[in-house]
Amino acid sequence: MKFTPLKIVRKAAAIATVILATVSVRTAASEIAGDWSGILNFSGVELRIVFHITAGDDGTLAATMDSPDQGATGIPVSGVTFEGDSLVIEIAVAQGGYYGIYDRDSLFVDGEWRQAGFKLPLRLVRVDEIKSLERSLERPQEPERPMPYPEEEVEFENKEAGNTLAGTLTMPEGEGPFPTAVLISGSGPQDRDETVLGHRPFLVLSDHLTRNGIAVLRYDDRGFGKSGGVHSTATTADFATDARAAFEYLKTREEIDASLTGLIGHSEGGIIAAMVAAGSEEIAFIVMLAGPGLKGSDILLAQNVALLELQGVPADVVSKRSEQLEQEYRILAEQRSDEETRETIVSVSTAFLERYSPEEREQYGFSEEGVKKRAEILTGPWLRFFMEYDPSAALRKVECPVLAVIGDKDIQVDAGRNLPAIEKALRDGGNKEFRIVEMPGLNHLFQTTETGNPAEYAKIKETMSPAALEMVSCWILSLQTEGKR
Numbered sequence: 135m136k137f138t139p140l141k142i143v144r145k146a147a148a149i150a151t152v153i154l155a156t157v158s159v160r161t162a163a164s165e166i167a168g169d170w171s172g173i174l175n176f177s178g179v180e181l182r183i184v185f186h187i188t189a190g191d192d193g194t195l196a197a198t199m200d201s202p203d204q205g206a207t208g209i210p211v212s213g214v215t216f217e218g219d220s221l222v223i224e225i226a227v228a229q230g231g232y233y234g235i236y237d238r239d240s241l242f243v244d245g246e247w248r249q250a251g252f253k254l255p256l257r258l259v260r261v262d263e264i265k266s267l268e269r270s271l272e273r274p275q276e277p278e279r280p281m282p283y284p285e286e287e288v289e290f291e292n293k294e295a296g297n298t299l300a301g302t303l304t305m306p307e308g309e310g311p312f313p314t315a316v317l318i319s320g321s322g323p324q325d326r327d328e329t330v331l332g333h334r335p336f337l338v339l340s341d342h343l344t345r346n347g348i349a350v351l352r353y354d355d356r357g358f359g360k361s362g363g364v365h366s367t368a369t370t371a372d373f374a375t376d377a378r379a380a381f382e383y384l385k386t387r388e389e390i391d392a393s394l395t396g397l398i399g400h401s402e403g404g405i406i407a408a409m410v411a412a413g414s415e416e417i418a419f420i421v422m423l424a425g426p427g428l429k430g431s432d433i434l435l436a437q438n439v440a441l442l443e444l445q446g447v448p449a450d451v452v453s454k455r456s457e458q459l460e461q462e463y464r465i466l467a468e469q470r471s472d473e474e475t476r477e478t479i480v481s482v483s484t485a486f487l488e489r490y491s492p493e494e495r496e497q498y499g500f501s502e503e504g505v506k507k508r509a510e511i512l513t514g515p516w517l518r519f520f521m522e523y524d525p526s527a528a529l530r531k532v533e534c535p536v537l538a539v540i541g542d543k544d545i546q547v548d549a550g551r552n553l554p555a556i557e558k559a560l561r562d563g564g565n566k567e568f569r570i571v572e573m574p575g576l577n578h579l580f581q582t583t584e585t586g587n588p589a590e591y592a593k594i595k596e597t598m599s600p601a602a603l604e605m606v607s608c609w610i611l612s613l614q615t616e617g618k619r
Contacts, residue, residue, distance in 0.1 A: 163189035163190070163193045163194065163195050163216065164189045165216075166187055166189075166195070166216045166221060166236065167187050167188055167189040167195070168187060168260050169184065169185070169186055169187075169260065169261050170184070170185045170187065170243065170258040170259065170260055170261070171183065171184045171185070171258065171259060171261055172256045172257050172258045172259060173256075174247055174254055174256050175254065175255075181201060181331075182200075182201070182202050183199065183200075183201060183232075183247070183256065183258075184199065184200040184201075184202065185197050185198075185199055185211070185223060185232070185258065186198050186199075186200070187214060187223075195214035195215070195216060196211070196214060197211040197214045197223060198210060198211055199211055199223075199225060206323065209225065209227065209228070210225075210226075210227060211223055211224065211225055212224045212225060212226040212227075216236075219235050219236045219237075219238070220233075220234075220235060220236075221233075221234045221235070221236055221243055221245070222234075227366060228249060230247065230248050230249030230507070231247075231248055231249075232245060232246070232247055232248075232256060232258075233245050233246055233248060234246070234256070234258060241259070241260060242257055242258065242259055243257065243258040243259075244257050245257075245258070248503075249507070253499055272595050273332065273333060273334070273595065273597055274595060274596075275338045275596065275597045275598065276334060276337060276338060276597065277337070277338075277341040281304070281341070281344075282307065282345070283304055283305060283306055283307050283344050283345070284304065284305045284307075285302055285303075285304050286302070286303045286304075286305070287300070287301075287302060288300070288301055288302070288303045288351070288383070289301075290353075290379055290380060290382075290383035291379065292356075292363070292375055292376050292378075292379035293379070294375045294378075294379075295356070295363060295372065295375050295376070295379075296363075297356055297357075297361070297362040297363030297376075298361070298362045298363075299353050299354065299356060299361040299362070299363070299376055299379065299380070300326075300353060300354055300359065300360035300361050301326050301351055301352055301353025301354065301361075301380070302326055302340075302351070302352055302353075303349065303350070303351050303387075304340055304341075304344040304349065304350050305344070305349050305389055306344055306345070306346075306347045306348065306349060308347075310349070310388070310389035310390065310391065311388070311389055311390055311391035311392075312347065312348065312349040312389060312390060312391055313347070313348050313349070313391050313394040313395070313418075313610060313611070313613075313614050314348065314349040314350065314351065314384055314390045314391065314394070314395040314396075315343060315348055315349075315350050315351075315395070315396055315397065315398045315421070315610065316350075316351050316352075316377060316380045316381055316384065316395075316396070316397050316398070317336050317339065317340060317350060317351070317352040317353075317398050317399075317400075317403075318373075318377050318397060318398065318399035318400070318403030318404075318406050318407055319336065319355060319399075319400060319401075319402075319403050320400045320401030320402045320403050320424075321401060321402040321516075321520070323355050323357065323358040323365045324354075324355045324358065325354050325355070325358060325359045326352040326353050326354045326359065327352070328352075328400065330579070330591070331591045331592035332592055333579065333591070333592075333597045334597065335400070335579060335580075335597055335598050336352045336400075337352075338597045338598050338603070339398070339598060339603065339606070340352050342603040342606075342607060343606070343607050343610075346607040346611070347611065348607060348610055348611070349389065349390060351380055351383070351384060353376075353380055355373070355376075356368060356372075356373070356376055363376075366516075367515050367516075368515070368516065369515050369516050369519035369520070370402060370405060370406060370409070370516070370519055370520055370523060371409065371519065373402075373406055374406045374409040374410050377397060377399075377403075377406050377407070377410050378410050381395065381397065381410065381416070381417070385416075392416075393418060394418045394419075394610075394613065394614055395416075395417075395418050396411075396417055396418045396419035396420055396421070396534065396610070397410060397411060397417060397419075397420045397421070398420070398421040398423065398606065399420070399421070399422060399423065399425055400423040400424060400425075401423070401424050401425065401426075401546070401547065401578070402425075402426075402520070403423075403425070404420075404421075404422030404423060404424065404425015404426065404525075404538075405425055405426055405523070405525050405528075407420040407421070407422060407425070408420060408422070408425070408525055408528040408529050408532055409528045411528075411532045411533075411534055412527075412528040412529075412531035412532055413531045413533075414533075414534075415533070417534050418534055418535075418613070419534050419535045419536070419537070419610065419613055420532065420534060420535075420536050420537075421536075421537045421538075421539070421606055421609070421610070422536065422537070422538040422539070422556065423539055423580065423602075423606075424539070424540050424541070424544055424546070424547045424578050424580070425525075425538060425540075425547070425552075425556070426525055426547050426552050427525055427526065427529070427538075427551075427552040427553065427554070427555030427556035427557075427559065428524075428525070428551060428552055428555050429521070429522065429523065429524045429525075430517075430520035430521040430522065430523055431463040431466070431467070431521045431522070432551075433546075433547060433552075434459075434463075434521070435456065435459055435460065435463065436548055436551070437545065437546050438455065438456070438459055439452060439455075439456050440545040440546075440548075441545065441588070442455060444545070444585065444587050444589075447498065451490070451494055451498065454486075454489055454490060455498075455500075457486075458483055458486045461482055461483065461486065462479050462482070462483055462508070462509075462512065463521065465478050465479050465482065466479070466512055466513075466518065466521055466522070467521075467522060472513040472518075475509070475512070475513050476509040476510060476512075476513050479505070479508070479509040479512065480502075480505055480506055480509050483505040483508075483509075484502050484505050487500060487501070487502065487505070525555075525556075525559070526555060526558070526559035526562075529556060529559035529560055529563065530559050530560070530562050530563030531563060532560065532563065532565055533563075533564075533565060534567070535567040535568065535613055536556075536560060536565065536567070536568040536569070537568070537569050537571070537605075537606070537609045538553060538556045538557075538568065538569070538570050538571070539571045539572075539573055539580075539602065539605065539606075540552060540553055540571075540572060540573070541572075541573050541574075541575070541576025541577055541578065541580055541583075541586070541602075542572050542573065542574050542575065542576070543575060543576055543577045543583050543584075543585065543586030544576070544577055544578045544586060545577075545578070545586045545587070545588075546578040546588070547578060549572045550572075553570050553571075553572055556570065557570045569609065571605065573599070573601065573602060573605075576599055576602060577590070577591070579591055579597075579598065580598045580599050580602040581594045581596050581597070581598065581599065582594070582596055582599050
């Protein structure tokens with residue numbers, strides 16, 4: 135990948151700072167203050183990391199972190215220390231941090247990113263302008279403004295949660311009322327475009343739908359972008375109330391055809407769509423794009439195994455790792471208190487580490503520290519809920535038409551296991567208006583791919599397969615033509 139050149143400050147300025155006769159705490163703090171950025175490479179996926187370090191008058195340091203390729207800015211940093219040449223940046227919300235050594239001759243900070251047992255090299259370079267780090271990424275499907283249809287910035291309230299969400303409503307040209315879809319993003323804090331690795335799938339999807347006569351509401355997740363609320367303590371069930379609030383807002387708009395308004399969810403958003411539609415007589419349809427049909431623990435175990443295999447990890451190591459994760463997931467399912475669950479996971483999995491050779495533990499980052507951090511992550515409110523939630527219960531109550539689509543190269547939500555589970559749940563509930571599709575050659579983001587490896591996401595120019603886009607729009611419009619709602 136090509137990057138724009140970094141503008142590095144002159145060495146003389148840094149050297150002059152170092153050779154001052156009296157090096158105070160305040161001077162040391164001002165020396166490291168500024169904007170620092172580097173590239174984190176995880177299994178072939180390159181992510182820009184940006185730290186904004188500020189120094190107070192008393193020499194204390196504070197910082198925020200950006201992950202531009204994931205659309206995340208202003209991530210809180212829980213602690214910054216700079217002593218001698220050692221820089222430590224702790225990020226509690228990420229269960230990790232950065233540990234580096236400042237080289238005053240080169241003006242680099244060489245170190246490593248540590249998270250959940252993984253240690254990845256990360257060199258930071260001071261930059262004058264963060265914009266100079268932006269890569270020129272070709273995304274030919276992204277529409278250019280002005281759009282040939284109206285766009286409106288909107289806000290709506292989730293009264294149940296007491297937060298206000300912000301989004302964009304796009305309307306087709308002409309007179310309404312229009313069939314309409316609410317877009318629901320996947321896991322993790324997402325903006326209204328579901329920005330990931332330089333792609334904006336929801337922008338491309340909403341543009342396609344709107345140009346084809348379907349109005350679209352997409353919104354920032356709670357606690358992210360311009361939406362209020364707190365994301366870190368919310369569960370899938372909480373996010374379902376946000377999606378429901380979006381649907382309720384659309385009912386107030388006269389341009390919207392209330393009889394043909396539905397939900398389109400990607401990944402976890404597919405689960406949320408089913409949760410909102412379960413037992414509802416108002417939801418006209420749901421589209422599950424790579425939506426799971428199995429429990430979260432089954433999904434995550436399969437993901438871990440598939441990713442290890444794609445990385446070329448030996449079969450015996452994959453087998454041991456799978457067994458270790460299964461043990462942790464069984465402990466989680468026992469519904470003990472968070473503290474007891476963490477203690478049990480740490481005890482059992484720390485003992486399990488003895489089954490790995492020292493070389494394996496070093497090479498793959500399997501450590502006691504990793505076990506402890508994973509125990510903390512597993513007992514977080516979102517993951518604990520997701521691990522035990524079975525989507526089939528809601529799917530059996532969905533009475534509206536359903537389109538469920540998964541790419542056959544998707545290694546995050548496996549089509550071979552999840553599509554049959556979705557179909558069975560719908561049939562068991564008596565739903566006869568559904569379509570189950572496994573699309574060839576598409577990954578979790580519905581990009582055309584050869585392997586499905588997440589390492590390819592950023593490298594692929596295509597944001598979303600035209601065939602997948604057409605399938606969604608044609609299916610929704612067919613409901614209108616056939617008068618099923």
